[in-house]
Amino acid sequence: MATPEQIELRNNTIIIVFGASGDLAKKKTFPALFGLYRDGFLPEDVKIVGYARTKMDEAEFYKRATQYIKNPDDDPAISNKIDEFKKISTYVSGGYEDDPSFEVLENRLKGIESTYNSNERNRVFYLALPPSVFIPVAQRVKKYNYATDGVNRIIVEKPFGKDLESSRELLGALKQHWTEDETFRIDHYLGKEMVKNILILRFANIALSSAWDKNSISNVQITFKEPFGTEGRGGYFDEFGIIRDILQNHLLQVLSILTMERPVSFAAEDVRDEKVKVLRSIRPIVPHDTLLGQYVAANGKPGYLDDDTVPPHSTCPTYAATTLWIDNPRWDGVPFILKAGKALNEAKVEVRIQFRDVAKGIFQDISRNELVLRIQPSEAVYLKLNLKTPGLYTRALPTEMDLTYKRRFSDNKIPEAYEALILDALKGDHSNFVRHDELDVAWKIFTPILHWIDGKNGPRPKPLPYPYGSRGPKEIEAFIKKCDYTRSLEGYSWPITNLANL
Ligand SMILES: NC(=O)C1=CN([C@@H]2O[C@H](COP(=O)(O)OP(=O)(O)OC[C@H]3O[C@@H](n4cnc5c(N)ncnc54)[C@H](OP(=O)(O)O)[C@@H]3O)[C@@H](O)[C@H]2O)C=CC1
Numbered sequence: 212m213a214t215p216e217q218i219e220l221r222n223n224t225i226i227i228v229f230g231a232s233g234d235l236a237k238k239k240t241f242p243a244l245f246g247l248y249r250d251g252f253l254p255e256d257v258k259i260v261g262y263a264r265t266k267m268d269e270a271e272f273y274k275r276a277t278q279y280i281k282n283p284d285d286d287p288a289i290s291n292k293i294d295e296f297k298k299i300s301t302y303v304s305g306g307y308e309d310d311p312s313f314e315v316l317e318n319r320l321k322g323i324e325s326t327y328n329s330n331e332r333n334r335v336f337y338l339a340l341p342p343s344v345f346i347p348v349a350q351r352v353k354k355y356n357y358a359t360d361g362v363n364r365i366i367v368e369k370p371f372g373k374d375l376e377s378s379r380e381l382l383g384a385l386k387q388h389w390t391e392d393e394t395f396r397i398d399h400y401l402g403k404e405m406v407k408n409i410l411i412l413r414f415a416n417i418a419l420s421s422a423w424d425k426n427s428i429s430n431v432q433i434t435f436k437e438p439f440g441t442e443g444r445g446g447y448f449d450e451f452g453i454i455r456d457i458l459q460n461h462l463l464q465v466l467s468i469l470t471m472e473r474p475v476s477f478a479a480e481d482v483r484d485e486k487v488k489v490l491r492s493i494r495p496i497v498p499h500d501t502l503l504g505q506y507v508a509a510n511g512k513p514g515y516l517d518d519d520t521v522p523p524h525s526t527c528p529t530y531a532a533t534t535l536w537i538d539n540p541r542w543d544g545v546p547f548i549l550k551a552g553k554a555l556n557e558a559k560v561e562v563r564i565q566f567r568d569v570a571k572g573i574f575q576d577i578s579r580n581e582l583v584l585r586i587q588p589s590e591a592v593y594l595k596l597n598l599k600t601p602g603l604y605t606r607a608l609p610t611e612m613d614l615t616y617k618r619r620f621s622d623n624k625i626p627e628a629y630e631a632l633i634l635d636a637l638k639g640d641h642s643n644f645v646r647h648d649e650l651d652v653a654w655k656i657f658t659p660i661l662h663w664i665d666g667k668n669g670p671r672p673k674p675l676p677y678p679y680g681s682r683g684p685k686e687i688e689a690f691i692k693k694c695d696y697t698r699s700l701e702g703y704s705w706p707i708t709n710l711a712n713l
């Protein structure tokens with residue numbers, strides 16, 4: 212028999228979005244809810260209630276909530292669906308720390324539920340809010356808005372804390388009101404198609420799984436690049452920095468799936484048990500294995516410190532590279548480089564697994580094999596291989612087997628990460644959410660380096676400058692070389708190599 216947490220919510224459900232006026236809500240949460248609604252994945256007769264402090268009428272709320280929904284060709288069918296979506300949505304304005312506002316919300320929820328044909332009431336509370344108000348909201352929702360005859364779920368966003376201690380405090384405070392089964396900690400990278408693909412790619416392909424260890428793999432890079440700066444989010448960002456924003460959560464999650472042992476099943480606890488196990492084998496990061504950067508004005512674009520919302524002289528890193536070491540028999544000695552930066556030359560997130568050299572002898576100057584998982588944009592898996600150069604002589608040429616999703620699966624829509632995760636939460640499936648012990652061990656790995664950056668044990672380290680729109684600090688080349696990364700033969704270019712250049 213299904214336990215309450217495994218129940219799929221099919222009807223009598225309200226989704227309440229706190230922080231409905233914010234950046235995340237308008238860019239990701241509402242478009243994802245719309246995508247699920249349009250495709251018939253939300254519970255029957257679902258209702259959506261936006262909640263935030265901002266006073267606005269429903270017209271303004273609808274404008275904000277639907278402004279990022281894509282309808283490039285003005286398709287009337289989608290326009291009609293957007294109109295229907297507005298009809299199932301409503302807005303309540305109220306504070307996050309004042310009790311009467313939650314009573315007002317409760318009356319609105321009861322009003323909606325009074326039309327139900329049964330006593331069942333399911334409520335999903337989505338906290339698209341800054342962490343400073345997670346607890347006051349979680350506590351008041353439990354007190355005033357918890358449905359007694361149905362299922363309650365709470366979805367919380369990252370960052371969950373600023374270090375090990377604050378994360379434990381937050382976890383403890385939330386646990387007083389919400390059980391682990393009711394809690395869904397989102398890391399939206401776990402909802403991305405290519406991240407979900409890693410389990411299949413690794414464990415359903417014997418050719419790959421047998422080469423998946425220190426004997427075959429030299430080094431691994433997990434890279435996040437964004438072509439824009441903190442524009443408008445400088446205040447938030449400066450408090451957290453790139454490590455808390457991207458590495459400690461998104462990239463570490465990818466790393467854990469990439470390196471864990473095979474789980475007994477795809478069940479949430481089996482997968483998360485294995486992730487925790489490998490995370491526990493990772494050494495805390497040290498300054499020697501870390502490179503920090505901060506973007507400066509270039510190409511007509513402002514530097515980080517030119518942002519009015521950033522404190523003058525801030526040393527907050529907008530770029531970071533760190534090498535992680537896993538102390539277990541599979542990965543002993545293999546460097547895992549996590550790199551992330553804002554205001555770089557392109558938008559790209561990828562995993563690059565570089566294999567070891569083949570024995571020399573018949574080969575002198577030969578490129579290494581690389582398996583690349585391009586998480587975004589344009590999802591792809593490609594394997595860099597050496598082939599014989601076409602022609603009348605024998606020479607190895609670097610090339611690749613390329614599985615670009617757009618070409619391979621032309622009729623298959625790849626869901627947005629938030630669509631996949633909200634649907635999982637409605638189904639009660641925790642597999643792609645972060646468990647409390649996963650979070651704890653993730654903070655253990657990163658807390659020492661974060662305290663060093665925050666100047667807790669001495670002067671704050673000064674980040675290396677890099678121009679807006681560049682590839683990051685120039686020192687990164689030497690940093691990855693130190694980890695045994697070697698570039699492909701000069702002259703190789705993707706997708707077409709001109710043999711005359713080799
Ligand atoms: N934006 C993004 O792309 C992503 C964001 N996240 C996470 O989602 C959460 C929300 O992010 P985002 O929407 O960008 O944040 P916002 O700064 O836009 O905050 C969301 C809403 O919360 C309210 N708010 C803002 N600051 C405060 C404050 N100091 N005290 C109380 N309420 C406040 C505001 O609503 P009002 O004043 O109307 O009440 C605001 O509209 C964060 O935890 C963030 O880390 C995660 C992934 C991506």
Ligand SMILES: O=C1O[C@H](COP(=O)(O)O)[C@@H](O)[C@H](O)[C@H]1O
Pocket residue numbers: 399437456457560
């Ligand atoms: O969590 C965050 O992620 C976004 C990047 O998300 P993506 O899905 O577009 O890759 C990042 O811009 C933001 O700073 C961070 O908080």
